[in-house]
Amino acid sequence: MVRKFAVGLFSLAMVAAFTPNAGAQSARDYISIVGSSTVYPFATVVAEQFGKTTPFKTPKIESTGSGGGFKLFGAGVGVEHPDITNASRAIKSSEKEMCRKNGVSEIIEVKIGYDGIVLANSKKAPLMQVSRKDIFLALAKNVPDPDNPGQLMANPYKTWKDVNPDLPAVAIEVLGPPPTSGTRDAFAELALEGGAKSFDFIAAMKAKDKKQYKAVCHTVREDGAYVEAGENDNLIVQKLDANPNAFGVFGFSFLDQNADKIQGSAIDGVQPTFDAIADGKYPVSRPLFFYVKKAHVGQIPGMAEYLKEFASEKAWGPDGYLSEKGLIPMPDAEREQYRQAVENLTPMPMN
Amino acid sequence: MDIVRRGLAKRYRAERRFKAMGVLAIGASLLFLAMLFVSIAGNGYTAFQQTHIRLEVSLEPEAFEGISLSAADYAGLVKKSLRRMFPEVSGRGDLRQLYALVSSGAGYRLREMVMARPQLVGQTLPLWVPADDDVDMLIKGHFGGEASGSATRLSDSQRQWIDRLKAEGKIEKRFNRTFFTTGDSREPELAGIRGAVAGSFFTLVVTLALSFPIGVAAAIYLEEFAPRNRWTDLIEVNINNLAAVPSIVFGLLGLAVFLNFFGLPRSAPLVGGLVLTLMTLPTIIIASRAALKSVPPSIREGALGIGASKMQMVLHHVLPLAMPGMLTGTIIGMARALGETAPLLMIGMVAFIVDIPGSLTDPSTVLPVQIYLWADSPERAFVERTSAAIMILLAFLIVMNAAAVYLRKKFEKRW
Numbered sequence: 001m002v003r004k005f006a007v008g009l010f011s012l013a014m015v016a017a018f019t020p021n022a023g024a025q026s027a028r029d030y031i032s033i034v035g036s037s038t039v040y041p042f043a044t045v046v047a048e049q050f051g052k053t054t055p056f057k058t059p060k061i062e063s064t065g066s067g068g069g070f071k072l073f074g075a076g077v078g079v080e081h082p083d084i085t086n087a088s089r090a091i092k093s094s095e096k097e098m099c100r101k102n103g104v105s106e107i108i109e110v111k112i113g114y115d116g117i118v119l120a121n122s123k124k125a126p127l128m129q130v131s132r133k134d135i136f137l138a139l140a141k142n143v144p145d146p147d148n149p150g151q152l153m154a155n156p157y158k159t160w161k162d163v164n165p166d167l168p169a170v171a172i173e174v175l176g177p178p179p180t181s182g183t184r185d186a187f188a189e190l191a192l193e194g195g196a197k198s199f200d201f202i203a204a205m206k207a208k209d210k211k212q213y214k215a216v217c218h219t220v221r222e223d224g225a226y227v228e229a230g231e232n233d234n235l236i237v238q239k240l241d242a243n244p245n246a247f248g249v250f251g252f253s254f255l256d257q258n259a260d261k262i263q264g265s266a267i268d269g270v271q272p273t274f275d276a277i278a279d280g281k282y283p284v285s286r287p288l289f290f291y292v293k294k295a296h297v298g299q300i301p302g303m304a305e306y307l308k309e310f311a312s313e314k315a316w317g318p319d320g321y322l323s324e325k326g327l328i329p330m331p332d333a334e335r336e337q338y339r340q341a342v343e344n345l346t347p348m349p350m351n
Numbered sequence: 352m353d354i355v356r357r358g359l360a361k362r363y364r365a366e367r368r369f370k371a372m373g374v375l376a377i378g379a380s381l382l383f384l385a386m387l388f389v390s391i392a393g394n395g396y397t398a399f400q401q402t403h404i405r406l407e408v409s410l411e412p413e414a415f416e417g418i419s420l421s422a423a424d425y426a427g428l429v430k431k432s433l434r435r436m437f438p439e440v441s442g443r444g445d446l447r448q449l450y451a452l453v454s455s456g457a458g459y460r461l462r463e464m465v466m467a468r469p470q471l472v473g474q475t476l477p478l479w480v481p482a483d484d485d486v487d488m489l490i491k492g493h494f495g496g497e498a499s500g501s502a503t504r505l506s507d508s509q510r511q512w513i514d515r516l517k518a519e520g521k522i523e524k525r526f527n528r529t530f531f532t533t534g535d536s537r538e539p540e541l542a543g544i545r546g547a548v549a550g551s552f553f554t555l556v557v558t559l560a561l562s563f564p565i566g567v568a569a570a571i572y573l574e575e576f577a578p579r580n581r582w583t584d585l586i587e588v589n590i591n592n593l594a595a596v597p598s599i600v601f602g603l604l605g606l607a608v609f610l611n612f613f614g615l616p617r618s619a620p621l622v623g624g625l626v627l628t629l630m631t632l633p634t635i636i637i638a639s640r641a642a643l644k645s646v647p648p649s650i651r652e653g654a655l656g657i658g659a660s661k662m663q664m665v666l667h668h669v670l671p672l673a674m675p676g677m678l679t680g681t682i683i684g685m686a687r688a689l690g691e692t693a694p695l696l697m698i699g700m701v702a703f704i705v706d707i708p709g710s711l712t713d714p715s716t717v718l719p720v721q722i723y724l725w726a727d728s729p730e731r732a733f734v735e736r737t738s739a740a741i742m743i744l745l746a747f748l749i750v751m752n753a754a755a756v757y758l759r760k761k762f763e764k765r766w
Contacts, residue, residue, distance in 0.1 A: 030706075030714065032618075032714075034699075037727075041537065041728065043703075044537045045537045047703065047705070048536055048705055051705050057706055058704070060618055060702050060703070060704055060714040061702055061703040062618070062702040062703075063701060063703070080614060080616070080617070232727055233727070233729070234726065234728075234729070234734070251729075253729045254729045256504075256729070257504070257729040257730055257731055259504060260494055260504075319447070325537070325729075326729065
């Protein structure tokens, strides 16, 4: 009896495993989305809303990271490839090249809003006022040598006071994402590079030797002052709560959700508030995107409707539900521009 | 004799020390286990309750005129009833704050009710709707009472409204049924584990259906029929190797073979089950071979002696006796497969999936992946839900492992 059952189950599984091959692939009735883990919390809200208010199935959203998303997205046209990829940075030219080679020739680029990256600490500690230059000096691997103008030295600073006499004499300890993270890239580009540029000889390096300039600006110190805390931002928040001397680097939505425990340091005199990021005063903010395969619109049911939902005022507008999740909306004109791109399915230039 | 006696005290001491160390080792592991359980249960038990707010929703016939039942503005009706409860609130900003007390799922719940019983239209019905996750956290005391105003996600006026609702008995914690009946959601108060449980179920069905027969057949052949030579030694070494391979490797293999070569759909429990089959096969083969080995040769010889063929000997005598051990190994392999996320990452099962999967090829996720996704969500209310989901997963694992122990105890034969 047991044996018969097992045999039955086995053959059933074999049949199930190797017949639906064609069937499952020729028709996919849900949208498949991949990409950035930063955009994931926003895209999922839209997807859920879309699934509940329309007759279509709820899109499936994988959190693969921006780079992983483009890799899957650009692999080709057809139901086995994703329809949309989310990204916390703009598409690179090498990725465009890959898309074109695989026949993904028309891609619609949609910017959805901005995300602020915050340097936050526990509310039990005083609020910090730092500049991007302070951040650069505190976290870069090599910093300008004050005794030898124009020369770099290994970062000697131990406390924030060493960096800037106005800051407290607290040891530098910053918890942040690892190099694989898009948040880390953006933080390096906006905060560290922004600070590095204030030194003239580093800024001059950009024209001469771009590679070296990037290395100087983006390399984070590895002597323990910057702690790679993994991709889980909730963990960083908990650690900050336990250790008031530590700082954390993460996206604005985590600050927004944990405002009772942590506070965002003012950078260049601006605190990371919703409004300050929205009107561009807060210096460390980056745009978020998603990219749509035009060839799939009309093939996969619900694509046009999903895009419409995302580009609606009730989603990405200043009072929309995405803003409640911590997405910083674009200015009116920019929103209108991208809404039209979505409506007319205007592909972006591919080179 | 004297030498023995002199050394005796020392040997006893050594034995006592050894035993004490053993007790200490067990004690330490029990302590860690208890700490794990206590912290998870302490974080998670509140998730089984959800704060609800009582509304008087009047389903005015005007709201349903000229449109189908499904298209009516249910969220608007919920908002209207909130306005009636707090008539003094006005102004766009204040109203937004008022509406934010109630979960965005309230409208859907109302819609479900009306769709199920259309005769409700025209009546005013009392309705307990889920509160927003921030309200829920406040009521459960996760925001720390003293923090005020701008510091938290709730404004002072929202706190006053909540206090008033509390005084009127219109806000209370109720059993969180949603947690067991819905799929994933980005609103913590609407999120549930049903989708993940269904995904885990389908995945394990595929895994069990493939790995048990294949594993047992391989074990029987290797143990009873295969000649002992260099080839079978090589196979044995490889099986033992496979059992120790990190599970992510199986995910990569699954991506290359099942998705890219066979073209099976991404994120499907079918592919997840196939990958986990590869992962659990070595475990099952090794356990099954051990079970076969433990059947004494006298049984085989007796069967062969009275004229049974080799196949009859195996199927009629050896296999039934080895079955409890094989089942134990299979269940332990299944328990491991149930807790696995890494190989599923590569085949797209780490995904946001709201709809509850209904077949082997629907996109789905599994319980441990759901835990991973929630642990990474910014909303505070997901912290307790993460722990609650871990409790469910642990419960399944305990049941499975207990079943393994029970089977072993019940059918075990001592020779």
